[in-house]
Amino acid sequence: MAGIKLKNIQKSYLVEDRNVPVLNGIDLDIPHGQFTVILGQSGCGKTTLLRLTGGLEPADSGEILWEGNHKTAFVFQEPRLMPWLTVWDNVVFGLKKSEQNKEKIQSLIGTVGLSGFEKAYPSQLSGGMKQRAAIARALAYEPDFIMMDEPFAALDYFTREQMQKELLRVQKVKHSSILFVTHSIDEALILGDRIVVIERGMVKKIYPVETPAEERNLLDDGFISLKRDIINNLNFIN
Ligand SMILES: Nc1ncnc2c1ncn2[C@@H]1O[C@H](COP(=O)(O)OP(=O)(O)OP(=O)(O)O)[C@@H](O)[C@H]1O
Numbered sequence: 001m002a003g004i005k006l007k008n009i010q011k012s013y014l015v016e017d018r019n020v021p022v023l024n025g026i027d028l029d030i031p032h033g034q035f036t037v038i039l040g041q042s043g044c045g046k047t048t049l050l051r052l053t054g055g056l057e058p059a060d061s062g063e064i065l066w067e068g069n070h071k072t073a074f075v076f077q078e079p080r081l082m083p084w085l086t087v088w089d090n091v092v093f094g095l096k097k098s099e100q101n102k103e104k105i106q107s108l109i110g111t112v113g114l115s116g117f118e119k120a121y122p123s124q125l126s127g128g129m130k131q132r133a134a135i136a137r138a139l140a141y142e143p144d145f146i147m148m149d150e151p152f153a154a155l156d157y158f159t160r161e162q163m164q165k166e167l168l169r170v171q172k173v174k175h176s177s178i179l180f181v182t183h184s185i186d187e188a189l190i191l192g193d194r195i196v197v198i199e200r201g202m203v204k205k206i207y208p209v210e211t212p213a214e215e216r217n218l219l220d221d222g223f224i225s226l227k228r229d230i231i232n233n234l235n236f237i238n
Pocket of ligand 1: 013014015022040041042043044045046047048049183
């Protein structure tokens with residue numbers, strides 16, 4: 001299965017009768033089976049790019065070509081759980097009865113650290129727990145394309161690290177394609193096969209990261225200089 005191609009994508013919003021350009025001609029290939037990270041400063045158009053790529057909003061002009069069929073799941077910055085459903089029912093929400101393999105769901109809930117909370121309602125969970133339930137819901141759907149918009153931003157350092165590892169494991173096992181938005185350079189370096197730096201609604205630079213994710217050490221000289229290069233390129237506040 002091939003990936004997604006974006007060709008000369010333009011998008012602007014009308015704000016108080018003013019046309020505000022957000023994406024100014026994005027050309028990007030998102031290959032299947034890779035972990036593509038979209039990195040950029042707040043307000044540079046990352047979420048807009050993700051929403052357009054996932055078909056949640058139309059572009060003003062340009063082309064978005066999906067090569068082959070993709071089963072797509074989204075994880076947003078906020079968990080968007082159904083407040084009237086338990087954790088378990090939220091996780092199986094997108095599945096048909098015949099797709100609800102109890103053992104698999106139980107193991108997924110364990111993976112995101114929510115064992116024992118299957119019957120809890122979202123209002124009984126912390127913000128991070130809700131987000132973990134949302135991630136389990138996306139993974140339960142067994143997507144081959146996962147679109148994630150700063151999904152770990154609300155998590156504490158340790159949970160975030162654990163979730164990053166779990167996501168990398170899932171990606172390796174399932175060969176899923178992941179499009180992941182973040183403004184953290186470290187997170188991009190930990191996760192990405194390719195880091196796409198966006199600035200002023202355009203692709204500024206694409207960094208391929210060759211080292212396998214499980215062998216990466218951000219304190220290695222190579223990663224330190226890569227991080228410095230990204231910072232210099234963007235004048236980042238991380
Ligand atoms: N529905 C909308 N209506 C008007 N303006 C919008 C809308 N959605 C986004 N924008 C504007 O588009 C620009 C880019 O927003 P976007 O959410 O894509 O940025 P971002 O890079 O994801 O930011 P952050 O990292 O802070 O989430 C911002 O200036 C924002 O105000």
